[in-house]
Amino acid sequence: MTILPEPRRTTHSANRGGTAGDGAGSIKSAERVLRILDLLAGQPDGLAAPEIRSALGLPKSSLHGLLRVLCDRGYVFIDARVRRYRIGIRAWEVGQAYSRIRNVAVLVGPVMRELRDQLNETVQLAVLDGLDNLYLAKVDSEQPLRLVSGVGLRLPAHTTALGKVLLADLPTEELRRRLAGVTLARFNSRTIGDTPRLLRVLAEVRQAGYAEDDGEYTVGLFCVAVPVRDPAGTVVAALSCSMPSARAGVGPERAPNFLPALRACATRLGALMAPLPDPQDGLALGG
C-alpha cells in the first residue's frame, strides 16, 4: 500500500501556531478527516482502523472520534464482519454533485459516444489536478482494448496526451511552480523523464493545439488529445482517443487524421460543460 505523495500545497506561508509541521495554521481535525477520505478512496477493500492509524500516523485515541464523525455522517461505513472502513454512500453522493455541475453525468456521455462511433476507438475526457490528469468520462471502443485508465482514476499528466494538453494550457509560471522539485516518473523508455524536455514538448503542444502519446505510459498505445474549451475560450478539460499503435499507422500524419473529429466533438463538449476554472485555483483564497 502506497500513500499518495502530498498532492497539493498551499501557497500561504502564514503560520499561527508556531511549531508548524505541515498544514501551517491549518485545522487539524478538518485536515485529518479529509486525509482519511483520501486514504480510503484508494483502498477498494477498505482499511482496518490500525491500518489507517499507521498510514496517517494518527494516535489511537484521536482516530476514533474522527471515524465516528465520518460514519455518523455516512461518508465512511464500517463493514462489521471484517472490521474495515470503506468510503460510504454520502461521499459518493457529494461527488455526484461535482459531475452534475460539469454536466458530465447527463450531457457529456451521448456526445462522446457519437465520437466513439465515428472513430471506433476509445474516447476519454479528463481534467487536470496538480500534475495528474483525472478521467471524468470514458467510452470504450468496441474493439478489444483494455486501458489502465478509468473514470475516477488518475495518471501522471506528463505521460499522457490528455495530460500534456492540459499542462500546456497552464501559464508558464504556474507550470514551473508545479514542476519545482518534482521528479517525473518514467514508465518506459519513451516516457518524458526530465523537466526541460517536458517544457519543450509542451511548447510544441501549445502551438499545435493537440498532443500525442506514443506509448509513453503504456507501450503500444497511441493517443491523440485536444483541449476542450468553453465558449469563452477557457480550457475546461481535454478529450482524447486511444488505440493500439498498430492501428494508428506510422508517420507524422497519423495524429491529424483524428483531429477534425476530435475537435468537432471538443467544441460541442465545451459548450456543454460549465465554464469553471481549474480546480487548483482554489488556492487564491486570500486574493
Next chain:
Amino acid sequence: MTILPEPRRTTHSANRGGTAGDGAGSIKSAERVLRILDLLAGQPDGLAAPEIRSALGLPKSSLHGLLRVLCDRGYVFIDARVRRYRIGIRAWEVGQAYSRIRNVAVLVGPVMRELRDQLNETVQLAVLDGLDNLYLAKVDSEQPLRLVSGVGLRLPAHTTALGKVLLADLPTEELRRRLAGVTLARFNSRTIGDTPRLLRVLAEVRQAGYAEDDGEYTVGLFCVAVPVRDPAGTVVAALSCSMPSARAGVGPERAPNFLPALRACATRLGALMAPLPDPQDGLALGG
C-alpha cells in the same frame, strides 16, 4: 434554498463535553467540514462564504479556516469570478471510489441496459440511506419520459417502489427507530402519509417480494421494484422499472408482468455487487 433535515443520528448516547449541542462528543471541525460538503453538494451554483455561514450558523472567523483546508485539499474550489465555493474534483474522485467498490461504474450498466432493452422502460437501481432512497444508476427508456429522479439524487423512500422494497428489508425494530418522530411527506393524494399504513404496506411488500408505486410520488407514474440480493441473500440494493400508468395497464396483474424480467436482472446484479451492508450500519462502531 432548503437545508436537509438532519439525516443521520448516532445511537451512541455517551457524552463527554457536557454542554452537548448536537453531536454528543463529536469533533466540531470534523463535523463542520462534512456539513459544508453536504451543503455545497446541494448547490450546483455554489455558495458564497456568507451564505455558507448563515446556512450552517458558523462564525465568520471559523469558516475561513475550514474553507481553506477544503480548498487546499481540492474538496472544494472557489470560483474566483463570482466568489462562490463549489464541490471540487477531489470530492468527486473520492466518491468514485464508492461506485467502484460496488461495481456500479463498470459492471452494472450493461446488465441494466439489457433489462431496459427487454422492457423498453426506464430502469433504476437504488440503495437506502436513512429514510431516503438514493439512485445509484439509471438507464432511460427510449420512450419519452422524464423522471425527477437521477443518479446521485434521493427521494423519500416511502413514496417510491424502490424505497418500499428497501424499507421492507429492514428489521422491524430498526424501521420503527428510523420512523420515530418522523412525519411522512405527502406529495399527492396517493402518497402514503402515515406510519401505520406504511408499516402495513411494507409487510405486504415483504411477503410479496416486490413493491409497486402507483403515482404516489409523481402522479401518472407507475413503478415496480424488487430487491437485489447478493449470493448470501442480503439485500444490497433495489431494482425498478418505471412507466406512465397508461402503459402499465390496470388491475392487480400489471406488476407481475414485469417481475420475471426484473427478478432475473436483480439476480445477476446481486452477483455483481459486492456484499456490503447497509450504509447505516456504520453506527455499530462500538460493537
Next chain:
DNA sequence: CGATTTTGTTCAGAGATGTGAACGGGGGTT
C-alpha cells in the same frame, strides 16, 4: 470617482479537543 456596505483578516482569551497510558473486551490460536 468617492462613499458606503459587505466581506475577509487579525487577535487574545475561553473553552473544547488531542494525547498517551492504562483498562476492558473479542477473536484467533495452540
Next chain:
DNA sequence: AACCCCCGTTCACATCTCTGAACAAAATCG
C-alpha cells in the same frame, strides 16, 4: 477450552482551536 494478543475505549491534563469584535480590504452603488 484457556491463553494470549491485539483492538477499541476511557480518562485527565496540556494544548490548540474557536470565538467575537475590531480592523482592513474589496465590491457595489450613487
